[in-house]
Amino acid sequence: MRHALSLFLILFGLWLIMSGHYLGWLVALGAASAALTVWIARRLEAIDHEGHPLHLAWRGMPYWGWLLVEIVKSNIDVARAILSSPAAIDPSVFKIKAGQRDELGWAVHANSITLTPGTVTMAIDADGTFTVHALTRASRQGVESGEMDRRVSRLMGEA
């Protein structure tokens, strides 16, 4: 129920931002459409702990900041690889074991890997082993150093 309510608040807030009109009748229609969407989401059983992990948004501020810096660094790395001759790239496929316990932690970790250019998570096995494609040797070492793994675990409150 708590998740349904927070989903409603998010949707309604989004509606208010997007509409820009604040007449009583229109706002009531917006609230009704948000409620209808929540009802449909409940029927789809899409409302759960994983659906919109709000708890991560606030606690994760240091993590998102760190990720931003990583994204900028890897962008420069990839840009250099593209602009220099194709010989500069050394693509490789490798596997790492994610340290997180549940699927939400894996999702955050895998998406963080993919979000930093230069590395893409290609597959996730049932035991949390990621198959990762890396563009350059540096980007591969970045993932294999395991720093992101440690930080995601801390974000998920596991370490």
Added chain:
Amino acid sequence: MIAGLLDMASWGLVLAGSLVILVGTLGLLRLPDLFTRLHGTGMTDTMGAGLLVLGMLLQTTDWLIAVKLVLILVFLAITSPTTSHALASAALYGGLTPWRLSDRKDEP
């Protein structure tokens, strides 16, 4: 004075963002196979769009527009890795073999 500085900063951000987008898309053309090309579009989606939107943020005083710009970034940050992963996993599933350095002879 402050307005002039903000204007210059926004110029720099928008131009840098355009440059990143160009380089990333150049990667889409130049890199040898799908899996490597994914990294090029990743650049456009993260830093290219990010710098461009930041530059636009500095040009607006309307908070509604600012919120919408930030929302564009948030949506991109959520959807871009999902798309990349879906494509990579589908290509792997479809039997595409990632390009290795040893395949370079095939490239012109």
Added chain:
Amino acid sequence: MFAAAAAALLVAMAMALVRAVAGPTVYDRILAVNAIGTKTLLMIAVVGFLTRRPEFLDIALVYALINFIGTVAVTKFVKHRHLGHPANLNGEGEL
């Protein structure tokens, strides 16, 4: 300034279009169309600022969602049509 950004986006669109035409694999084309979609949504935002009427940003937001849903749907379609083929994820050893 926004004119320069618009020009850069147009050039990038053209390059992505070349990739979409050239292929060679199905996935390259999906990636190229997805890239064109991203550039389209940035283009709409930039055009809004270029004409000093940035009220149409919601359209860019909707494009972001359509692009995402479209790409994932197409990817799923391609993947499942290959479901009957021998390639599967457990055969990664040959990579």
Added chain:
Amino acid sequence: MIELIDVALLCMMAVSALAVLWLRNLFAVAMLAGSYSLMAATLYVVLDAVDVAFTEAAVGAGISTVLMLGALTLVPHEEKPSGRHALSGLVVTVGLGALLIYATLDMPSFGDAGAPVHRHVANRYIEDSAAEVGLPNVVTSVLASYRGYDTLGETTVIFTAAIGVLAVLGWGGRPGRRRPPADGETRP
């Protein structure tokens, strides 16, 4: 600058349209049609027709692509080379195209305030619709209120067509078609 954007977008649309004709791989054709729609939608935004752009993106890039992919599951991936060139078809197409271009010469120029469309009821829609209907979006007021019966007829036609298509295709009632996911498959 805006004209330059228009010209560049039109050029790219022409290139993708020619590529659609040229390529034999039908999946590539479906993808290129999608990118054509995306560029057309950008063009509509540049021309200030935001509502049209939105429809183009949803229908052209979204639903038509899905429909084409659905059709692709039923046919081979490669187009069969037909070998013969239909000269009469070319003549009819070029003739019709020339006629249409000739017809546009009579059209009022883009944004002309004295154009017939702008002299009829449009002014009343723009000036009074907020007071008369109470909706902020003029297009919505026109579609849902001033032309309400027209819209009702349109939606009835589309609804009936959808029911007809569903009745022909069958709605989910084919057991055995759905396969369970293979082992180790990840959800994208």
